[in-house]
Amino acid sequence: MSKSEIVIIDSQHEHILFTLEEVCERCNVHTEMIIEMVEYGIVDPVEKSSLDIWYFNSQALMRLQRAQRLMDGLKLNLSGVAFSLELLDEIDGLQKHIVVLRNQLP
Amino acid sequence: MEFKDYYKILAIDEKANASVIKASYRKLARKYHPDVSKEENAEAQFKEVGEAYAVLKDPEKRAEYDLLRAQGTYRSGGSYQPPPDWQSSHAGNRTHSQRTDEDFSDFFDSIFGAHGSGFRQAEDFQRSTNRRGRDLHYKIALFLEEAFVGCQRQIALRVSEPDQNGSIKQRDKTLNVKIPAGVTEGQHIRLTGQGELGIGGGKAGDLLLEIEFAPHPYFTVDGMNILLTLPVTCWEAALGSTVEVPTLRGKVKLKIPQAANSGNKLRIKGKGLISKGGEISGDQIVTLQVSLPKEHSSEAKALYRQLAECESHFNPRQAFER
Structure with a gap:
C-alpha cells in the first residue's frame, strides 16, 4: 500500500454542479442523449437559468450514469429505463419507510 | 485458473438452444444488474453471466468451449490449464469486438484471446488520446454521531493508471478524508482529481463519496x-x-x-x-x-x-x- 494522502473537505466540496458539457464528458455521450433523458424525466437539471444553461447536481449525474448502465446491461430503451428508475425509487422509499416503522415497534 | 462452467452459470442444460440461452441470460442479467440487484456479489455475478453469454451465444465460440469442456481438461475444484497446443480461432481479435469495460476473466482470455487486459487497455490508451479519467464512486457508512459532529475516515481505493509503457496498472491508495459536521444521507462529497488518471493529458476524474448512515441501535x-x-x-x-x-x-x-x-x-x-x-x-x-x-x-x-x-x-x- 502506498503512502496515504490527507484530503480535507471544505464547504466548497459540498455544492457540486455540473454543466451539460461536463455531464456529457463524464457519461461519455452526446448532448442529445442527455437532453432526451431529461425529456423522459429521468433527471431534472437543478436550475434552468436565464440563458437556458442547465446545471446538474451530482445525484443527477450518478442517476444518468446508472440509467446508462441499465440501458446497456439490460438493453432497455429510454422509456423502459425511466419507468424502471421510477419503480426502483418507489421501492427504495417504501423500504426506508418500513425501516422507520419497524424501529417504532415495541 | 479455475474452469468456468458457463452452462452452470447460466443455469441451463448443455444442449440448450440459442433462445433458451438468451432467455436465461436476460433473466439473470436483470437479477444481477448491479444497479438493481440486492444480491451479494451482484457485480461479479453480472460479469460472469455476461461472459458466459458472450461465449454461448456465439456458435463458433460455443463449439470451441464445448470441445475444451468435453476434453475433460479440468478437474472439478482443481486448477485449469488449456491444452498446450490450444489455438483459438478468435485469439487476438477481441480488442475490436469487445468494449473495453467488459472485463472478462483470465479463463476467458486463456481460451479466446491472448491479449491480457493490460495490453488491451494500452491499445485503447494509444487510440484515444486525451481522455478524461473516470470518476470513482464510493459509499461511506457513518454512524449518526459521526455525521453529526464530523469525523475523519480512511478510504482505501484501487485506481487504474497507465505506467511509463502505457499499460494499465492498478494502484492501491489510501486517503484520509475529513468529513465535515452535518453531512446527511445521500449527500455527495466530491474530491476533485482523486479519481482515475486521465489518458494522454486528459484531466483526472473525481472521487465522489456518497454518505450513508449505518443503522443506529435506537x-x-x-x-x-x-x-x-x-x-x-x-x-x-x-x-x-x-x-x-x-x-x-x-x-x-x-x-x-x-x-x-x-x-x-x-x-x-x-x-x-x-x-x-x-x-x-x-x-x-x-x-x-x-x-x-x-x-x-x-x-x-x-x-x-x-x-x-x-x-x-x-x-x-x-x-x-x-
Missing part, C-alpha cells in the same frame, strides 16, 4: 428529524413524569404529560439533524411506548387488583362491542 433518521421510541412505565405515563432521553446532542430531560399513552408523540425542538448551512435544524420526535415488567410482585398484583376495581368503567375494547 435512533432512526426521517429527513431532518430523529425518531426515538421511548419506553415508559405505566405509572410514568398515567401520572406524568420527567425522564432522561438521549439525543444526538447528549441527554435532555423530557416532560411526559399526565395520562400519556403508548403511541403518543412528543417533539423535542431543535434536536434533530442540522442542514448544511446550519440555519435549519430538525427535531427529535419521541414516541412513547408503555412498558410493563415481566413479572409483578405479590404486592404489585394486589395494587393492580385495587386499580382494576376503581377503574372498572374503563373498557379499552369498546370498539369491538357494537
Whole structure:
C-alpha cells in the first residue's frame, strides 16, 4: 500500500454542479442523449437559468450514469429505463419507510 | 485458473438452444444488474453471466468451449490449464469486438484471446488520446454521531493508471478524508482529481463519496428529524413524569404529560439533524411506548387488583362491542 494522502473537505466540496458539457464528458455521450433523458424525466437539471444553461447536481449525474448502465446491461430503451428508475425509487422509499416503522415497534 | 462452467452459470442444460440461452441470460442479467440487484456479489455475478453469454451465444465460440469442456481438461475444484497446443480461432481479435469495460476473466482470455487486459487497455490508451479519467464512486457508512459532529475516515481505493509503457496498472491508495459536521444521507462529497488518471493529458476524474448512515441501535433518521421510541412505565405515563432521553446532542430531560399513552408523540425542538448551512435544524420526535415488567410482585398484583376495581368503567375494547 502506498503512502496515504490527507484530503480535507471544505464547504466548497459540498455544492457540486455540473454543466451539460461536463455531464456529457463524464457519461461519455452526446448532448442529445442527455437532453432526451431529461425529456423522459429521468433527471431534472437543478436550475434552468436565464440563458437556458442547465446545471446538474451530482445525484443527477450518478442517476444518468446508472440509467446508462441499465440501458446497456439490460438493453432497455429510454422509456423502459425511466419507468424502471421510477419503480426502483418507489421501492427504495417504501423500504426506508418500513425501516422507520419497524424501529417504532415495541 | 479455475474452469468456468458457463452452462452452470447460466443455469441451463448443455444442449440448450440459442433462445433458451438468451432467455436465461436476460433473466439473470436483470437479477444481477448491479444497479438493481440486492444480491451479494451482484457485480461479479453480472460479469460472469455476461461472459458466459458472450461465449454461448456465439456458435463458433460455443463449439470451441464445448470441445475444451468435453476434453475433460479440468478437474472439478482443481486448477485449469488449456491444452498446450490450444489455438483459438478468435485469439487476438477481441480488442475490436469487445468494449473495453467488459472485463472478462483470465479463463476467458486463456481460451479466446491472448491479449491480457493490460495490453488491451494500452491499445485503447494509444487510440484515444486525451481522455478524461473516470470518476470513482464510493459509499461511506457513518454512524449518526459521526455525521453529526464530523469525523475523519480512511478510504482505501484501487485506481487504474497507465505506467511509463502505457499499460494499465492498478494502484492501491489510501486517503484520509475529513468529513465535515452535518453531512446527511445521500449527500455527495466530491474530491476533485482523486479519481482515475486521465489518458494522454486528459484531466483526472473525481472521487465522489456518497454518505450513508449505518443503522443506529435506537435512533432512526426521517429527513431532518430523529425518531426515538421511548419506553415508559405505566405509572410514568398515567401520572406524568420527567425522564432522561438521549439525543444526538447528549441527554435532555423530557416532560411526559399526565395520562400519556403508548403511541403518543412528543417533539423535542431543535434536536434533530442540522442542514448544511446550519440555519435549519430538525427535531427529535419521541414516541412513547408503555412498558410493563415481566413479572409483578405479590404486592404489585394486589395494587393492580385495587386499580382494576376503581377503574372498572374503563373498557379499552369498546370498539369491538357494537
